Amino acid sequence: MSYQTHIKDRxxxxxxxxxxxxxAQKILAxxxxxAEKIHKDFEDDIPLFLAxxxxxxxxxxxxxxxxxxxxxxxxxxxxSYKGTQTTEEVKTLIGLTEDIKGRSxxxxxxxxxxxxxxxxxxxxxxxxxxxxxxxxxxxxxPEALRTDIKPEYIGIRIPRDFIVGYGLDYDGFGRNLxxxxxxxx
Numbered sequence: 001m002s003y004q005t006h007i008k009d010r011x012x013x014x015x016x017x018x019x020x021x022x023x024a025q026k027i028l029a030x031x032x033x034x035a036e037k038i039h040k041d042f043e044d045d046i047p048l049f050l051a052x053x054x055x056x057x058x059x060x061x062x063x064x065x066x067x068x069x070x071x072x073x074x075x076x077x078x079x080s081y082k083g084t085q086t087t088e089e090v091k092t093l094i095g096l097t098e099d100i101k102g103r104s105x106x107x108x109x110x111x112x113x114x115x116x117x118x119x120x121x122x123x124x125x126x127x128x129x130x131x132x133x134x135x136x137x138x139x140x141x142p143e144a145l146r147t148d149i150k151p152e153y154i155g156i157r158i159p160r161d162f163i164v165g166y167g168l169d170y171d172g173f174g175r176n177l178x179x180x181x182x183x184x185x
Contacts, residue, residue, distance in 0.1 A: 011181055013164055013174045018181035022156065027138070027166055027180065028062060030155040034136060035066035037153060038106060046070045047104040047132075050096070052121070053077040054175065055110035058167040059138045063108065074098050078117055100125065104132040106153075110167045111139040113160070115147035122149065139163070139180075 009020035038047070046069075051060035053075050064073060076096055105125065112118055118135055125133055136153035144160050161182040164174030174181070 010184070011174075011177070013170045013181075016170060017184040018164055018170075018174075019184050020179050021158075021161070021163060021182040022166075022180040024166070024178040027155075027178075031059060031062045031138065032066040034138075034153050034155055035063050035068070038063075038136060039067055039069045042071075042104055042106075042132075043069055045104045045132075046072065047106050048098060048100060049073045049106050049108050050125075051075050051108040052110070052117070055167045055169070056108045056138075058175075059110050060108045063136070072098075076121075078121065096125070096128075100128045100130045102129065102131050105130045105134070107133075107135045109135060109137040109151075111141070111163075112137045112149070112151060113141040113144040115145045115149045118151075119147040119149050138166075139168075 011018050049060065049064065049067075049071055051057065051073060054077065060073065060075075064071065074097065107118065107121060107125075109118055112135070118137075122133060122135070134153065135149065135151040136155075137151045138155040140151060140154045140157050141160055142157060162170070163180050163182045164170050165177035165180040167175050168180065169175045
């Protein structure tokens with residue numbers, strides 16, 4: 001059974017159709033620009049990038065390749081989605097293993113929509129007393145935001161559409177796509 005089928009700029013992932021929304025070249029240009037901004041802010045520091053799995057793995061990889069300064073990376077895994085909907089319950093599947101007290105920490109998120117997951121993470125990390133705690137999100141859905149968080153680094157603002165590709169998935173599929181696709185209504 002095929003879970004992913006390509007037809008030009010339209011794909012089928014599981015039982016839903018998606019159309020190309022943001023191409024890979026634009027994504028990489030945005031990620032490089034974000035890396036430059038972060039480096040400018042932290043050029044005299046050695047930040048710890050904290051990538052939120054699974055979705056941010058492609059974004060994190062490309063951002064670190066474009067980052068010109070010294071840095072470290074670590075990974076955590078949180079979950080709050082089932083299918084195309086948020087469960088509004090954040091589960092920590094793999095937690096922080098580094099000591100971040102007095103460190104500059106930059107959370108790398110693939111997308112912020114409701115903001116529930118990243119707010120949960122920020123509240124949790126603050127108790128470890130980092131020197132700086134910032135958020136970099138490739139994609140941001142301001143119309144869907146239901147918390148008071150404001151990411152310091154935003155790649156692309158998008159509407160509420162459900163999307164897949166470049167690390168983002170629909171029930172586990174579509175993460176491997178180089179482009180980003182939005183659901184076809």
